[in-house]
Amino acid sequence: METTEQTRAVARRYVETLNERDWSAFSALLADDVLYEMPQTGERISGRERYLQFNQEYPGDWSLTVTRLVADGRTAALTMDVTMGDAAMVGVVFFEVDGDLVRRVTDFWPEPYEPPAGREHLVERET
Amino acid sequence: METTEQTRAVARRYVETLNERDWSAFSALLADDVLYEMPQTGERISGRERYLQFNQEYPGDWSLTVTRLVADGRTAALTMDVTMGDAAMVGVVFFEVDGDLVRRVTDFWPEPYEPPAGREHLVERET
Numbered sequence: 001m002e003t004t005e006q007t008r009a010v011a012r013r014y015v016e017t018l019n020e021r022d023w024s025a026f027s028a029l030l031a032d033d034v035l036y037e038m039p040q041t042g043e044r045i046s047g048r049e050r051y052l053q054f055n056q057e058y059p060g061d062w063s064l065t066v067t068r069l070v071a072d073g074r075t076a077a078l079t080m081d082v083t084m085g086d087a088a089m090v091g092v093v094f095f096e097v098d099g100d101l102v103r104r105v106t107d108f109w110p111e112p113y114e115p116p117a118g119r120e121h122l123v124e125r126e127t
Numbered sequence: 128m129e130t131t132e133q134t135r136a137v138a139r140r141y142v143e144t145l146n147e148r149d150w151s152a153f154s155a156l157l158a159d160d161v162l163y164e165m166p167q168t169g170e171r172i173s174g175r176e177r178y179l180q181f182n183q184e185y186p187g188d189w190s191l192t193v194t195r196l197v198a199d200g201r202t203a204a205l206t207m208d209v210t211m212g213d214a215a216m217v218g219v220v221f222f223e224v225d226g227d228l229v230r231r232v233t234d235f236w237p238e239p240y241e242p243p244a245g246r247e248h249l250v251e252r253e254t
Contacts, residue, residue: 040240041242043246043251043252045250068202075195077195090166092219108217112168122172122180123171124170124172
């Protein structure tokens with residue numbers, strides 16, 4: 001389906017241009033009224049200018065690599081490995097896309113944690 | 128596409144049967160060699176019997192509601208609201224599906240956190 005392929009390309013390009021800090025190409029992907037939300041902090045950023053500025057001002061020397069990408073009509077989801085100096089994280093991003101523009105971005109930043117006790121009989125653990 | 132629609136249905140049914148603790152229906156969705164992984168803890172569970180037992184033994188009176196669902200060929204991603212007594216969480220799940228069977232499940236459990244300082248001029252915050 002053309003819509004799905006276009007949505008997939010927009011989501012991939014979003015990460016590529018962010019990774020390259022190609023701000024004009026990144027900005028060109030954003031709808032005027034793009035909404036960015038981070039449910040873990042309850043924060044929202046509204047509008048292309050503010051969201052561009054947020055990314056331009058974001059501290060650290062980050063590098064992004066897409067590890068999963070699922071596109072479905074006008075929605076997409078991806079995971080990405082994020083390195084920032086010696087630190088490594090995983091980011092999860094959901095998109096709403098309209099044509100070749102991103103309308104809404106929802107980011108999740110899951111942090112490592114120690115597993116609760118009581119399931120050692122079922123799990124293996126990577127070291 | 129038939130594959131995408133089937134994948135979407137399997138992902139939805141996975142959450143429904145888990146929510147209903149309908150263990151025979153849940154188990155019927157799992158490939159023999161299903162792999163469950165939690166990147167935040169580095170834990171993995173291999174095989175239908177162990178993964179079923181893990182869910183059956185999981186403590187708490189949880190309730191699951193799908194809030195986003197993206198399906199794409201043999202992969203899918205979803206977010207779900209999870210309540211456990213008074214506690215509310217969000218779960219993010221990525222799936223690999225083969226026909227009507229789940230082959231791989233990757234769960235993320237992003238926790239709330241306080242936003243870092245320095246971006247107050249760009250964000251609104253839900254209270």
